[in-house]
Each structure stands twice: as structure tokens, then as C-alpha cells.
Amino acid sequence: MKYRVTAGAGLLALVAAAVFVLVGGTDGGQPSGSAGTTTGRPTATVLVAPPSPADEKPAGAVRAAHRPAGSAGNLVLTAPAQVQPGHQATFGGRWSSGDGERVDGAVDLQRIDDNSWSTVTSMQFEDGVGEVAAQVNGSGVYRLAYGGSDKVGAAVSAVRVVLTGETLDSRITATAESAEDGTVSVTAAWTTTGGVPITGDLVLQQEADEGWKKVTTVTTNRKGTAVAEVEAQDTARFRFSYPGGDRFGPVVSDPAVALGDDVRTIPVDVCDDSGDLDVLPNGVGCHYQPVSAGTFVAAHDYLGNAWWNSIPIGSYVELTGELPGLYEVVDRVIAPARGAALGPASDWTCGSSCDVILQTCQGKNTGFTWLRRVGDGPEDLAQQ
Numbered sequence: 001m002k003y004r005v006t007a008g009a010g011l012l013a014l015v016a017a018a019v020f021v022l023v024g025g026t027d028g029g030q031p032s033g034s035a036g037t038t039t040g041r042p043t044a045t046v047l048v049a050p051p052s053p054a055d056e057k058p059a060g061a062v063r064a065a066h067r068p069a070g071s072a073g074n075l076v077l078t079a080p081a082q083v084q085p086g087h088q089a090t091f092g093g094r095w096s097s098g099d100g101e102r103v104d105g106a107v108d109l110q111r112i113d114d115n116s117w118s119t120v121t122s123m124q125f126e127d128g129v130g131e132v133a134a135q136v137n138g139s140g141v142y143r144l145a146y147g148g149s150d151k152v153g154a155a156v157s158a159v160r161v162v163l164t165g166e167t168l169d170s171r172i173t174a175t176a177e178s179a180e181d182g183t184v185s186v187t188a189a190w191t192t193t194g195g196v197p198i199t200g201d202l203v204l205q206q207e208a209d210e211g212w213k214k215v216t217t218v219t220t221n222r223k224g225t226a227v228a229e230v231e232a233q234d235t236a237r238f239r240f241s242y243p244g245g246d247r248f249g250p251v252v253s254d255p256a257v258a259l260g261d262d263v264r265t266i267p268v269d270v271c272d273d274s275g276d277l278d279v280l281p282n283g284v285g286c287h288y289q290p291v292s293a294g295t296f297v298a299a300h301d302y303l304g305n306a307w308w309n310s311i312p313i314g315s316y317v318e319l320t321g322e323l324p325g326l327y328e329v330v331d332r333v334i335a336p337a338r339g340a341a342l343g344p345a346s347d348w349t350c351g352s353s354c355d356v357i358l359q360t361c362q363g364k365n366t367g368f369t370w371l372r373r374v375g376d377g378p379e380d381l382a383q384q
Contacts, residue, residue: 049105054145064200102128173306189363197224294349
């Protein structure tokens with residue numbers, strides 16, 4: 001399996017001397033502007049941060065459960081855990097420099113919208129303390145963010161989840177792949193409904209005669225994925241589950257079965273835009289017509305298509321409907337991004353190495369499985 005990583009351009013950081021503003025009155029005839037108190041200890045200083053809005057960029061991983069940080073950090077957000085839908089919530093903050101000086105200035109209050117941070121309003125800090133009221137229409141994930149300047153470095157707070165009743169929804173997809181040593185590798189991908197990775201503990205279960213039984217517990221990484229190795233037959237069925245917590249509600253993945261040499265069938269429709277992609281029936285892919293640089297069959301992983309990313313190389317699939325025929329799986333690329341962050345489709349084509357590319361997400365990543373047409377149907381395998 002190939003993992004293609006795009007290199008980002010380096011950033012040149014300009015470091016300038018910080019400007020400190022002394023506050024507090026003088027005492028005992030000390031010259032105005034000198035640092036001192038009646039006890040002889042220096043007064044606290046305040047660092048003034050110039051305006052620097054934070055970028056509205058894709059969100060990183062969100063913890064499944066709130067954990068008090070061992071170190072609060074330089075930028076701290078406080079928020080109510082619950083608020084009535086459509087009501088105002090009071091968000092508070094504390095801001096200090098790495099050296100402990102209080103920081104004054106404006107910081108963005110941001111909320112995750114789909115899979116990116118979106119600025120809600122600005123919080124003004126005075127003497128290192130800020131507060132702002134904002135309307136909350138639905139449950140969401142919030143943070144404070146400062147873009148950075150030559151006086152004050154960029155800063156983000158830990159996230160806070162504000163609920164308006166029910167906990168947040170999430171999705172888990174499961175894929176299974178058998179190995180020659182008799183083990184099955186089961187992969188979980190856990191994200192918000194918008195595709196933001198979630199880190200936390202999931203329970204791997206295996207189907208038995210008496211129902212689903214726990215096998216082990218796995219912890220997803222910052223890409224929202226985790227892998228468990230299990231001794232089992234190819235026909236064993238697995239799923240991942242999360243019982244629910246203070247942020248996200250209960251969720252269970254669709255079952256996953258290790259794929260052998262049997263030919264699996266993928267029904268293929270036609271999509272004229274992303275809206276068509278969102279309403280595909282479970283287990284159906286679509287020939288995505290807006291893309292001309294290569295032939296892509298796309299589908300959401302959470303609509304029964306996560307198994308595409310675990311089809312063994314060298315096995316076969318049959319496409320029905322659009323692009324009908326028997327195809328050999330010749331390669332796979334896992335891209336470390338999804339959606340618009342992938343860039344143009346031409347970056348992920350296979351050239352003459354394949355005829356069709358299956359595309360579906362895997363947590364924060366995207367899988368591109370290359371197919372080469374070898375016949376009209378499974379009956380052609382006997383002639384090879």
C-alpha cells in the first residue's frame with residue numbers, strides 16, 4: 001500500500017523583541033514608569049497583542065471525552081457545558097505569555113463548521129481576562145485562536161463542547177483484511193459527521209452465536225483511526241462501538257468481514273455533483289462526472305463502502321450499472337487529507353496504470369484503489 005505525502009512549503013518566522021507595557025501606580029516617590037511596589041516586588045506586566053485574526057482552517061482531532069489538561073496553556077477557554085437552543089452563552093478566557101505576562105488584545109472565538117474552524121465573534125482581553133456572549137443554536141465544538149504577530153506568538157486554546165440537549169453525533173467505519181498467518185486486521189475510522197477525526201476508546205466486537213462479544217479495546221489516534229489484530233477466520237464479522245460519553249452519543253459501525261478471493265460486486269450510478277453523492281443508497285458508488293482527469297467512482301465510507309480501502313491487491317471486483325465489467329485491484333494510495341484539502345483530481349489519477357479509481361474516506365485520510373478492467377464478468381476469470 002502506498003502512502004503519498006505532500007510536502008508543505010517552509011515558513012520563515014520573524015522574531016522581534018517583545019514590547020512590555022508596565023501597569024500599576026508608582027509609590028514612595030519612584031519615577032513614573034518604574035516597576036516597583038511598596039514591598040519592593042516588581043509590578044505585573046501586560047503584553048499588548050496587535051490584531052491578528054486566526055485562519056479558518058480544517059480542524060484537527062477532537063477528544064471523545066473532556067480531560068482536564070495537566071497544563072492549562074497560555075490561552076484558556078471557559079464555556080458552559082449546556083445551554084438552551086437559541087440562547088446566549090457566556091464564553092470566558094484567560095491569556096498569558098510563555099513568561100507569565102498577562103496579554104491584552106482581541107482573540108477569535110471559533111466553532112467547528114462541517115470540518116473546519118469558523119469564526120463566531122471576537123473576544124476582547126483586558127489585563128489577561130476576556131469574556132463575550134454568543135448565541136448557540138445547536139451543540140458544537142469551540143476554541144479560542146490568535147493568529148500570531150511579531151510581539152505575541154500564535155495561540156489556540158483547548159476545545160470546549162457546548163451542548164444544547166443531545167450529545168454530538170459521530171460515525172465509525174470498520175474494515176477487515178485477512179493475512180496469511182490466520183489473523184485478521186480490523187481498522188476503525190472515527191469522525192464527526194463533518195469528517196473531523198475523534199480520538200478515544202472504541203470496543204471491538206466479534207459476532208458469535210449468542211450475539212456480539214467484546215474482543216478488545218482500541219484507542220484511535222489523531223487521524224481518528226486504530227487497528228486491531230485478531231486471530232479469526234476470513235468469514236468472521238466484526239464491528240466497533242462507542243457507548244457514549246459527555247461529548248458524543250452512542251454509535252456502532254456497520255459490520256466488517258475480511259475479504260478473501262471471492263469477487264465482490266459494486267453497483268455504480270452517475271453523480272453530476274456532490275449533492276448526488278450525499279444521497280446515494282447504502283453500498284452504491286457513483287461515476288463522478290464533474291471530474292475529467294481520470295475515471296473516479298466515489299462514495300462515502302459511512303454509507304457501506306469503507307471496505308473499498310481493504311480490498312486485497314490482486315483480487316477482483318465487478319462493477320455493475322455504469323462502467324460495467326470485471327476489474328483487478330492493482331494498487332492503492334492512501335492520501336493524508338480529504339475533501340478540498342486533496343487538491344485537484346489530477347494529483348490522484350493513475351494514468352495508464354488503471355482504468356477506474358475507487359475513492360472513499362478513511363478517517364482523516366482518503367483511499368484511492370486502482371482497478372484495471374480484465375473482462376466482462378466473473379466468468380472471464382476461468383479463462384485467465
